[in-house]
Amino acid sequence: MKSNFKVFLKGIIDVSPLMIPVVPFGLIFGVLAIDIGFTPIETMAMSLIIFGGASQIVLLQLFSGGASSLVIISSVGAVNSRHLLYGAVVSEHLSDLKLIWKIIISYFLIDQAFAISNEYLKKNKDNNRYFHLVGGGATCWVIWQSTTFLGIILGAAIPEKLGLSFAVPLTFLALLVNDFRKFINVIVIIISGLVATLGYNYIPFRAYVIVAALAGLFTAMILTTKNKKV
Amino acid sequence: MSNWALILYCGLITYLTRFSMIALIKKEMFNDRIRKILSFVPSAIFPAIIFPAIFINDKGLFQIEDNPKILAAIIAMIIGIFSRSIIATIFSGLASYWFLIFVV
Numbered sequence: 096m097k098s099n100f101k102v103f104l105k106g107i108i109d110v111s112p113l114m115i116p117v118v119p120f121g122l123i124f125g126v127l128a129i130d131i132g133f134t135p136i137e138t139m140a141m142s143l144i145i146f147g148g149a150s151q152i153v154l155l156q157l158f159s160g161g162a163s164s165l166v167i168i169s170s171v172g173a174v175n176s177r178h179l180l181y182g183a184v185v186s187e188h189l190s191d192l193k194l195i196w197k198i199i200i201s202y203f204l205i206d207q208a209f210a211i212s213n214e215y216l217k218k219n220k221d222n223n224r225y226f227h228l229v230g231g232g233a234t235c236w237v238i239w240q241s242t243t244f245l246g247i248i249l250g251a252a253i254p255e256k257l258g259l260s261f262a263v264p265l266t267f268l269a270l271l272v273n274d275f276r277k278f279i280n281v282i283v284i285i286i287s288g289l290v291a292t293l294g295y296n297y298i299p300f301r302a303y304v305i306v307a308a309l310a311g312l313f314t315a316m317i318l319t320t321k322n323k324k325v
Numbered sequence: 326m327s328n329w330a331l332i333l334y335c336g337l338i339t340y341l342t343r344f345s346m347i348a349l350i351k352k353e354m355f356n357d358r359i360r361k362i363l364s365f366v367p368s369a370i371f372p373a374i375i376f377p378a379i380f381i382n383d384k385g386l387f388q389i390e391d392n393p394k395i396l397a398a399i400i401a402m403i404i405g406i407f408s409r410s411i412i413a414t415i416f417s418g419l420a421s422y423w424f425l426i427f428v429v
Contacts, residue, residue: 116411137328144336149371154335156374164326164334171335174370175342180363182346189347201344261394261422262415264378265401267371269414272405274368283368288376295377296385304373311369316362 096221106212106230113207116269117238120148123262124155125246126253130260131159135247142243146236147205149174149270152263153304162301170304181209188216189225200225203232279318287311393425 097105121142128138128151141151150171157167181204189197208231215227253259274280291307298306326334379398382388389395401418408414 116415119412119415133328137332140329141332141335144332145339146336147339150335150339153374154331156378158331164331167331168334168338172338172342175339177363177366178339178342179346180360180366182343183360186347194348197347198344201340201347204343204347258422258426261378261397262419264375264394264398265415265418267375268398268401268418269405269411270367271371271375272409272411272414275402275406280365280368283365284372287369288372291373292376292380292387295381295387303377304370307373308366308370311372312362312365315365315369319358319361 096223099223099226102221102223102226103230103233105215106208106227106232107234109211109215109227110207110231110234113210114234114238117148117207117235118242119262120266121239121242122246122249123259123266124148124151125243125248126250126259127152127155127246127263129247129250130253130255131155138247139240139243142240145171146202146239147175148239149267152266156263157301157304160301166300166302166305170302173305173308177206178204181206181213184213185209185216185228191222192225196225200228200232203229203236205232205235207235208232279315282318283311283315286314393422393429397422397425 124142125138128141129135133141133155141154145151145154153170153174154167157170162170182201185204189200192200208228211231212228216224219227271280271284274284287307287310290310291303294303294306375398379394380387380389380392382392397418400421401414404417405411405414
């Protein structure tokens, strides 16, 4: 069995390539948050408390669009529903751990760490294999906090004319690059996008994100059922 | 609600989605069907951020003419499909956008 530190280190090394895109994401978040009117301390607190790129950008987007708090919180919850899947998948590897470790690991259960540790956890049966997930998550934590900080500093220096808010849809577009190749995903993307755009001014409380996401998931449900029968 | 309360609640809900399954699940609570549908969550939710940010202008109106964001997003999407690179997608989109608003 490898030492805890070695497994932790392996997590850091494995997750590193996935950290490259996190850098511009963090910078954009920091810059935009300041631009929208959050204080530097609030911005830093968002990255420390929420620690989720997509959630934090959705928060900014809806906040600047004048959405109510309830809608913002439920939209953030909807964006995060994918973590339920991650948790369910890794939980079988963590079932023997003490509650305190489960509490700590949950904070680090983010997209990138899940992606690399899921592979590792499947292949390794050592009792300390969860240190891999902590290594990946901690690496992302350091990158996310430091790029947020840099973004806050840069935020004051970047002119509004650059239209950096356009980086928000681009960032999310980038997260979908692999889904554009799958037929059902493309249909789901189009349905969700259309519902959100057409409903933007008509769906009350700026709840268009949730309504569009439900429409998209409903579409996925229908299309995957059909596929199974064929 | 104050900004601080908003941040705390958003943090709490984010944490709970991560913690709940790890803490509560015994063995396999999700069947393959639910897993399959949950795998569509990014495809279902991210377009709801992407499309309005491109097609709805600052005044909250649908704008399709004289909108450089549309072409820039299409270029970014094409680059993304071929490169499969998150960074290339973001930067090609931003570069096209700047080219369209400052040069063209």
